[in-house]
Amino acid sequence: MxxxxxxxxxxxxxxxxxxxxxxxxxxxxxxxxxxxxxxxxxxxxxxxxxxxxxxxxxxxxxxxxxxxxxxxxxxxxxxxxxxxxxxxxxxxxxxxxxxxxxxxxxxxxxxxxxxxxxxxxxxxxxxxxxxxxxxxxxxxxxxxxxxxxxxxxxxxxxxxxxxxxxxxxxxxxxxxxxxxxxxxxxxxxxxxxxxxxxxxxxxxxxxxxxxxxxxxxxxxxxxxxxxxxxxxxxxxxxxxxxxPAAAQLPPSAGHRAIVSGSVSEATNGQVLEFLKSGRPAFSVDPLRIAAGEDVAGQALAFAEAHLPDGPVLVYSTETSDTVRTVQGRLGAAEAGELVERTLARVAQGLVERGVRRLVVAGGETSGAVVQALGLTGLRIGPQIDPGVPWCAAALPAGDTLHITLKSGNFGGPGFFTDAFALLDAEAAA
The missing domain is CATH 3.40.50.10840 (Putative sugar-binding, N-terminal domain)
Known part of the structure; x- marks a missing residue:
C-alpha cells in the first residue's frame, strides 16, 4: 500500500x-x-x-x-x-x-x-x-x-x-x-x-x-x-x-507537565493565565544558565515536589523587551540554544519522573524536546485548539507518552489547562 x-x-x-x-x-x-x-x-x-x-x-x-x-x-x-x-x-x-x-x-x-x-x-x-x-x-x-x-x-x-x-x-x-x-x-x-x-x-x-x-x-x-x-x-x-476513528489514541495516564520556550504573544498570555491560577511554575533564566548554574536541575527538583498535584509548568517565555535584553548580552543564537538545551534536559527529566502527558510550547523547543526524548514517530489524535492535536508516541522503554507540540502563536489563553481537560474527557468517555 x-x-x-x-x-x-x-x-x-x-x-x-x-x-x-x-x-x-x-x-x-x-x-x-x-x-x-x-x-x-x-x-x-x-x-x-x-x-x-x-x-x-x-x-x-x-x-x-x-x-x-x-x-x-x-x-x-x-x-x-x-x-x-x-x-x-x-x-x-x-x-x-x-x-x-x-x-x-x-x-x-x-x-x-x-x-x-x-x-x-x-x-x-x-x-x-x-x-x-x-x-x-x-x-x-x-x-x-x-x-x-x-x-x-x-x-x-x-x-x-x-x-x-x-x-x-x-x-x-x-x-x-x-x-x-x-x-x-x-x-x-x-x-x-x-x-x-x-x-x-x-x-x-x-x-x-x-x-x-x-x-x-x-x-x-x-x-x-x-x-x-x-x-x-x-x-x-x-x-x-x-x-472520529482517524483521531483515536490509546488511553492516557501519568503525571502532567508543560515545557514552554516560546516567545510569542499567544504563549506569553497562556503562561500568564497559568500563573494567575496559582499552579506550580518554574521560570528558566538564560542569564543564570550562562553563568553556569544548574538551572535544569533546579527546575526538576521543583517539579518533582509538585508533580503529584500537577500540572507543573517550566517556562522561559518572556516579553519581547526582555528577550532583546538577553540577546544583547548573550547573542540571539547563544541565548536560544541555551534555553533549548536546558528545556530539552528538563523534558527528559520529567519523563524519567513519570510524566506521561506533556505539553511543549514553541517550535524550536518542540524540536529539541522530541530529539532529546528519542521519539521517532507520533500518532496524531484529537484536536485541542485549531492546529494543535494531542499525539501518542512510544518511548524507548516501551511506555506511551501523550504529547502535544504547540506552535507559539496558537491556542487560547487557557490552552494549558484545556489540553489536559480534553485528555481527561477522552478517558472518561
Missing part, C-alpha cells in the same frame, strides 16, 4: 498542526521525526494515508534546509506518495535568504514541475490572505507581534514581494475574486500564470470554503506549498471524509 500524501514540515509544531487538519478531514496520519532510514517506507505506509516528516529546518542556513527537504522528499517518494506538501508557518516565517523560497524551488526541480502554489492561510487561527497580503487576526502581518520575532521578524505583509525576494523565478497571485468562482476558475488562472512564466502563485483565502475550493483545484499538482490550512481541502481528492 502507498501513502496518498507526503508532507515535509519545516518545524515540529508545524508538522503536528498539518497532521491535525489531515486527521480532522478523515486521513490516518503518522508524523515522523526527521527523515527515517532508507527501506522503512513500506512499514509506515501500511498504517497511514498520509505521512508528515517533521524537520527542524525553518531557521537553519538555506542550504541545510534544502538538503534536509530533499532527503525527506526522496523517502516520501519511496513510500509512493502521490502528491508532496511543503508546510511552513501560517505567519510565513522567513527572511530574504529563505528558507521558503529555496526549499520550494529545490522541490520543484526534483519533482520536475514548473509550477506550484503558496498560501499560509488558516482562517480558523486568524490567518487570512487578501490581495496577496497576510493578515494575523485583524491586522496586517507587519503590524502583528511577528514584527518583533527574534529570528524571523516579518516586516512586509505582501507575500508576493516576500517570496519574490527568496526565489529566482517569478511569483504571481491568484486573488480572492478567482478563488470565489471555484476550482475551475482557479485552474484556469493557474494555466494563465504558467503560460506567462510564473512559477509560484500566492493564493488568497479568507475562509475555509476558499481552502476547500483551492484543494480541489490543485488535485494532480506534484507539489503544493502552504501553511496547514490547505490540508482542509486535500483529503477529499482521495475520497476521505471526517471520521
Amino acid at each position: 502507498s501513502i496518498r500524501l507526503g508532507c515535509i514540515a519545516d518545524d515540529f509544531t508545524g508538522a503536528t498542526d498539518l497532521a491535525n487538519n489531515l486527521v480532522r478531514a478523515g486521513m490516518r496520519v503518522v508524523q515522523l521525526i526527521d527523515v527515517p532510514p532508507a527501506g522503512t517506507a513500506g512499514d509506515v505506509a501500511t498504517d497511514a494515508d498520509a505521512v508528515v516528516i517533521a524537520l527542524k529546518s525553518r531557521t537553519v542556513p538555506a542550504a541545510e534546509a534544502v538538503d534536509a527537504s530533499l532527503r525527506a522528499l526522496a523517502w516520501l517518494r519511496s513510500a509512493g506518495a502521490e502528491q508532496i506538501y511543503f508546510k511552513y508557518c501560517s505567519t510565513f516565517d522567513s527572511t530574504p535568504a529563505g528558507n521558503i523560497g529555496p526549499v520550494t524551488e529545490a522541490l520543484m526541480d526534483a519533482l520536475g514541475t514548473d509550477f506550484t502554489i503558496a498560501t499560509p492561510a488558516f482562517p480558523d487561527n486568524g490567518r487570512t490572505v487578501f490581495k496577496g497580503h497576510l493578515f494575523v487576526g485583524d491586522v496586517l502581518l507587519a503590524e502583528s507581534g511577528m514584527r518583533n520575532h527574534p529570528l524571523t521578524p516579518m516586516t512586509d505583509s505582501n507575500l508576493v514581494s516576500v517570496l519574490g525576494a527568496q526565489t529566482t523565478r517569478p511569483v504571481g497571485l491568484i486573488d480572492h475574486t478567482v478563488v470565489a468562482d471555484g476550482a475551475e476558475a482557479i485552474r484556469s488562472r493557474i494555466a494563465e500564470l504558467r503560460a506567462n512564466g510564473v512559477a509560484t502563485a500566492i493564493v488568497d483565502a479568507v475562509s475555509n470554503d476558499d481552502l476547500v475550493r483551492m484543494g480541489a483545484a490543485v488535485q494532480g499538482l506534484p507539489l503544493v506549498t502552504a501553511g496547514s490550512g490547505l490540508a482542509i481541502g486535500l483529503p477529499a481528492n482521495w475520497g476521505f471524509r471526517p471520521s
